[in-house]
Amino acid sequence: MVKTMKWLAAGALCAAAVGAQAQVDQVRVWASACANCHGTDGRALQGNEPLAGKDKDELVQKLMDFKTGRKPATLMHQISKGYSDEQLQQIAAYFAAQKK
Amino acid sequence: MQRRQFVQTLGAGSAIAGLGFMSGCATPGGSGAKVVVVGGGYGGATAAKYVRLFSDHGVQVTLVEPNAAFVSCPVSNLVIQGSKTLADITTPYDNLAKRHGVKIVRDRVASIDPDKRMVKLAGGGELPYDRLILSPGIDFMWDSLPGMAKPGAQDKVLHAWKAGAQTVALRQQLEAMPDGGVYALSIPLAPYRCPPGPYERACMVANYFKKAKPRSKVVIFDANDDIQSKKGLFMKAWKEHYDGMIDYRPKHKVVDVDAATNTLKFEFNDDFKAAVANVVPNMRAGEIAVKTGLATANARWCEVDFLTFESKAHKNIHVLGDAIQIAPGMPKSGHMANQHGKTCAAAVVSLLAGKAPPSLPIYANTCYSFVTDEDVVHVASVHRYDAEKKTMLPVPGAGGVSVAASELEGRYAHAWARNIWADSLA
Numbered sequence: 149m150v151k152t153m154k155w156l157a158a159g160a161l162c163a164a165a166v167g168a169q170a171q172v173d174q175v176r177v178w179a180s181a182c183a184n185c186h187g188t189d190g191r192a193l194q195g196n197e198p199l200a201g202k203d204k205d206e207l208v209q210k211l212m213d214f215k216t217g218r219k220p221a222t223l224m225h226q227i228s229k230g231y232s233d234e235q236l237q238q239i240a241a242y243f244a245a246q247k248k
Numbered sequence: 249m250q251r252r253q254f255v256q257t258l259g260a261g262s263a264i265a266g267l268g269f270m271s272g273c274a275t276p277g278g279s280g281a282k283v284v285v286v287g288g289g290y291g292g293a294t295a296a297k298y299v300r301l302f303s304d305h306g307v308q309v310t311l312v313e314p315n316a317a318f319v320s321c322p323v324s325n326l327v328i329q330g331s332k333t334l335a336d337i338t339t340p341y342d343n344l345a346k347r348h349g350v351k352i353v354r355d356r357v358a359s360i361d362p363d364k365r366m367v368k369l370a371g372g373g374e375l376p377y378d379r380l381i382l383s384p385g386i387d388f389m390w391d392s393l394p395g396m397a398k399p400g401a402q403d404k405v406l407h408a409w410k411a412g413a414q415t416v417a418l419r420q421q422l423e424a425m426p427d428g429g430v431y432a433l434s435i436p437l438a439p440y441r442c443p444p445g446p447y448e449r450a451c452m453v454a455n456y457f458k459k460a461k462p463r464s465k466v467v468i469f470d471a472n473d474d475i476q477s478k479k480g481l482f483m484k485a486w487k488e489h490y491d492g493m494i495d496y497r498p499k500h501k502v503v504d505v506d507a508a509t510n511t512l513k514f515e516f517n518d519d520f521k522a523a524v525a526n527v528v529p530n531m532r533a534g535e536i537a538v539k540t541g542l543a544t545a546n547a548r549w550c551e552v553d554f555l556t557f558e559s560k561a562h563k564n565i566h567v568l569g570d571a572i573q574i575a576p577g578m579p580k581s582g583h584m585a586n587q588h589g590k591t592c593a594a595a596v597v598s599l600l601a602g603k604a605p606p607s608l609p610i611y612a613n614t615c616y617s618f619v620t621d622e623d624v625v626h627v628a629s630v631h632r633y634d635a636e637k638k639t640m641l642p643v644p645g646a647g648g649v650s651v652a653a654s655e656l657e658g659r660y661a662h663a664w665a666r667n668i669w670a671d672s673l674a
Binding site for chain 1: 297298301302366539541583586587590591593594595596597601604605606607608610611612614626628629630632642645646647648650654656657659660662663664666667668670671
């Protein structure tokens with residue numbers, strides 16, 4: 149019985165935690181795909197551009213310029229075409245909100 | 249009563265929405281759900297770190313890995329060429345523990361019991377799990393090369409297709425080879441780990457020969473009908489930098505090897521004796537995945553649900569990286585395995601919290617190849633989940649290859665390595 153009570157208590161905590169914990173955010177997962185080159189949460193190591201804490205509008209502009217071919221690139225013009233404009237805006241907003 | 253049973257009982261009798269997904273409970277702190285990750289390569293290490301990140305450190309993660317440190321296959325051809333050392337491509341595991349609270353167990357997995365959700369370690373221990381993430385890499389199908397079963401054969405004719413001791417040993421064989429010798433590289437039928445890897449290796453060996461042994465030659469025996477990746481760029485590099493040094497022979501399938509004489513035997517062609525023979529054998533999912541009954545595609549590769557990377561053979565077991573039956577246009581690469589790791593981590597954390605996994609995975613592949621010790625070419629692609637076909641598909645109009653090899657992309661290739669090693673392991 150004592151054991152059962154212990155599990156009931158754990159269960160209550162568990163249910164509370166479930167309520168608090170949302171589905172992992174889709175935009176966060178999309179942004180994590182950029183981390184291979186640009187560092188976890190956009191905090192890049194030497195050689196690639198950091199994205200964390202950058203101005204959102206500037207990031208969006210850059211990504212759109214890559215996508216439309218206005219800005220020359222080695223491969224970002226090829227990668228950016230894989231995302232809708234709205235997805236690029238959401239990803240830019242995610243990185244803008246990260247600590248540098 | 250087991251916690252899991254209790255949770256299931258609660259789920260069955262409860263009206264709380266979403267509990268149907270629940271197979272554990274992600275409470276913050278020490279009493280969270282248990283995830284065991286097997287294999288600390290690009291897929292497994294990334295999954296271990298990102299389960300911790302995505303769960304705000306609420307889910308307990310144990311990583312089982314026999315090696316003391318991670319050694320990268322990408323960039324390992326530069327160790328063979330001589331401009332990098334094994335230390336340059338090695339990253340320790342300790343930051344996963346120190347910064348992210350991943351528990352690291354240095355051991356091999358002896359067996360997995362999918363019904364009891366238990367991993368048995370070669371060292372005798374047992375690890376229970378709510379969800380298991382298996383990133384076992386590849387193992388070689390030695391049965392297809394009978395001569396390689398002879399004692400000592402595998403120490404003499406190397407694959408060097410798992411970075412580590414063999415990478416260094418192949419470099420030593422090339423150093424010991426007299427000028428004027430022939431290095432033969434055989435490529436298995438696709439799919440294999442790292443489609444452009446063999447053609448990059450041919451460039452790197454030729455690059456070393458050009459500097460140190462200019463009368464030597466590289467002969468590539470490809471079981472496939474043609475160059476598998478970046479064809480135009482590799483052919484241009486061979487002509488520009490290694491004219492007359494690299495001899496490419498497609499449709500040459502190695503069926504046996506006499507390691508004592510470094511002789512390759514083919515299905516249809518004459519035997520070929522080399523000074524250094526480098527045989528990349530046929531491969532399949534790592535042994536533990538095959539043994540656990542997860543390799544459902546031709547008994548070689550593991551079929552998964554691309555929203556979660558959950559195995560189609562066993563519930564609560566997720567498989568990542570080179571071991572999976574790939575989606576159309578998806579290469580077996582370290583970059584891709586890292587992306588699998590994040591997608592899987594997000595799904596696992598969501599499922600453990602009783603939620604649906606994110607429904608629209610999108611991720612890219614970027615793969616750099618060195619054609620000289622400074623000049624590099626890339627191939628990139630973006631892959632998006634197709635809900636109707638239930639698979640990942642390349643996004644039309646996105647992706648592509650370099651216009652030409654460049655030193656600038658050489659710098660990006662090194663930056664890529666630095667960043668992906670940190671993203672996966674630090």
